[in-house]
Amino acid sequence: MTAFIVVCVAMLLAALLWMVLPLLRAPQEKGTATESTELASYRTERRFSGLAVALLVPVLAVVMYAGLSNWDWKAVQIESAQAANMEQAVAGLEAKLKENPDNLEGWIMLGRSYTAMSRYPRAADAYQQAYDLSKGQNVEAVTGLGEALALTDEASLAGRAGKLFDAALAIAPNDPKALWYGGVAALRSGDLRLGRDRLQLLMAQNPPPEIRGVLARQIQDLNEQIAAAGGEAPPSQASAPSAAPAAGARAIQVSVSLSPQLRQQLTGAVPLFILARDPSAGGPPLAVQRHSSDSLPLNVTLSESDAMIPTRSIATVPKVVVVARLSRGGSPQQQSGDLYGEAEYEFGKSSGPLTIVIDRVVP
Structure with missing residues (x-):
């Protein structure tokens, strides 16, 4: 500003x-x-x-x-005041914890505050203190640490963060945060059934409508993948309707095509991942859809219902980078040799369909 x-x-x-x-x-x-x-x-x-x-x-x-101008000066002033108040509160909490470092709830509160401020490495440090104090038995300390690690580096879901969510589920099998991140971690490791089962347990807890829509879409997609791999998807879930963007929800129309030069390099159908990322921060994508190279060219709609994490969607940022990637190995993670294209979209300024041509190769 x-x-x-x-x-x-x-x-x-x-x-x-x-x-x-x-x-x-x-x-x-x-x-x-x-x-x-x-x-x-x-x-x-x-x-x-x-x-x-x-x-x-x-x-x-x-x-x-x-x-x-349509700039909301009052909203900016309110946000600035709130940010200043949050900074002051966090500074006060840090000072108290220096005097009393054995305050378990204080470290958890500090971890929550840093997560809300998107300072994920600092949040991980705070939750680590709480984890150590509780000897890994406080569920919120365990899941908070796992979340902060995952938001700092999504690859940690295949490492320590994933193990933390497994440990949290061993203590509290129905913990919502552990079920969500544990499900995502299972999917990243290739265990589709375990990931789906955890998401179904979370769905059974009657989450809010917007989160329920995300879960329904994810579960439906997983059932289709399991069935395509030779497994049987439960009939009640296989027929679940896909989640459509809610009225007033943010959405991006994306048109994806493959350059003729790279099309010649494909010898068969490979998974196509279309995802939106926050260009100013790391962590998991804000929205993801899975398709196939056979469907190219295609038009899709990325919306808030495509979020991997319900609290982190395209509605939480002013700008995104949308990536369309053909995964030769079938993994959601980027690997050398994958084909991709990307384009930037700024809410409130960009208009019309976002055109992406897959014309590059990951080194």
């Missing part, structure tokens, strides 16, 4: 210099007294005009911007 104001002021000053300086430049002196009098009068008029322009243009610019 500060950068925006600085740029606006610089542009306004440049415009004023362009308009005012010619008015202040004095014409050459004439010879006669009459001509000198006229010249003095002319100079006065030009200086008055320059002063009027210098005063009126900034006022006019501010009035026009205030009347025509």
Whole structure:
């Protein structure tokens, strides 16, 4: 926001210099007294005009911007105040924990705060303290640490973060956060049945409608994959309707095609992953869909219902990078040799379908 104001002021000053300086430049002196009098009068008029322009243009610019802009200045002030209050509260909590480092609930609260502020490495440090104090027996400390590690580096779901969620489920088999992340971790390791079963357990807890839509879509997709691999999907879940974007929900229309040069490199059908990422932060994708190279070219709609994590969707960021990737190994993780294309989409500014051509190869 500060950068925006600085740029606006610089542009306004440049415009004023362009308009005012010619008015202040004095014409050459004439010879006669009459001509000198006229010249003095002319100079006065030009200086008055320059002063009027210098005063009126900034006022006019501010009035026009205030009347025509849709920028919510009040919301920005509220957000800034909330951020300042959060910083102050976190600083106070850190000071208390320095005096009393054995405060388990304090470390958990600090971990929650840092997660809410998207400071995931700091959140992991706080939850690690709580994990150590509880000797790994406090479920919120275990799942909080696993979540912070996963949001810092999604690859950790196949490592320590995944093991933490398994440990949490051994203590509390119905913990919602452990079921969700444990399901995602199982899917990343290739265990489709375990991942689906965990998501079904989470669905049975009657989550909010928006989360239920995400789960329904994920479970339906998993049942289709299990059936395609030769397994049997439960009839009640195999027929579950796909989740459509809710009214007013954010969605991106994406048109995906494959360049003719790379099409020649494909010898058969491979999985096609279309995903949206936050360009300013790491962590799991904000939205994911799985298709097949056989369906190219195709048009899809990425929406909030395609989120991997219900609390992290395309509705939580101002801008995303959408990637379309053909996975030669069938893995959701990017690997050398995969074919991909990407494009940026900014909510409120971008319009129309986002066109992506898969024309690059992962080194």
